Amino acid sequence: MLDLLSLDMLSFFAFIAVLALLIFKDRKKVKREGIIIIRRTKKGRNFIDRTSRKNPRFWNALSYVGITVSTVGLIFISLILLSNIPNILAGEADSGARFIFPGPVSVPVITPLVLVVPWWIWVIGVFSLMIPHEFSHGIMCRLEKIKIKSVGTLKNYVVSNNTQG
Numbered sequence: 001m002l003d004l005l006s007l008d009m010l011s012f013f014a015f016i017a018v019l020a021l022l023i024f025k026d027r028k029k030v031k032r033e034g035i036i037i038i039r040r041t042k043k044g045r046n047f048i049d050r051t052s053r054k055n056p057r058f059w060n061a062l063s064y065v066g067i068t069v070s071t072v073g074l075i076f077i078s079l080i081l082l083s084n085i086p087n088i089l090a091g092e093a094d095s096g097a098r099f100i101f102p103g104p105v106s107v108p109v110i111t112p113l114v115l116v117v118p119w120w121i122w123v124i125g126v127f128s129l130m131i132p133h134e135f136s137h138g139i140m141c142r143l144e145k146i147k148i149k150s151v152g153t154l155k156n157y158v159v160s161n162n163t164q165g
Helices: 007-025 045-054 056-090 119-143
Strands: 030-033 036-041 099-103 114-118 147-152 156-159
Touching (some): 007 119, 045 119, 056 119, 119 147
Parallel strands (some): 099 114
Antiparallel strands (some): 030 036, 147 156
């Protein structure tokens, strides 16, 4: 019985339960879009406005660098993925593209198409990438004079200044 209820399993289900309670408690601000759950808030808009005004030339230059690096990366990764598909599907590849899911494990579990990582590593990874990424979207919107209606946990909701209605 103790093996079935390992610390990894208990902490994973406790995390899911806490997350469900937070979503339920704040359900008026939480919306579902497809498979993604987003909490909308006004917090963060002032930070985005201040940051975008501090050095607009830097942010514009960074956007061009980002577009260039992203385009080159997209082409490079696409070529790697296409060349590695047969090995991944056959289970012969030691590395390659996989879906990454959180789970009640203490070490990563690798299958041909899925990588299950400890849930807490997944949470740290998602938030450390998501927060700067989404705030960057907000900064770029403000540089282009697009009003930010609210900020979401998973994406910025924007509305153009010249929207008719």
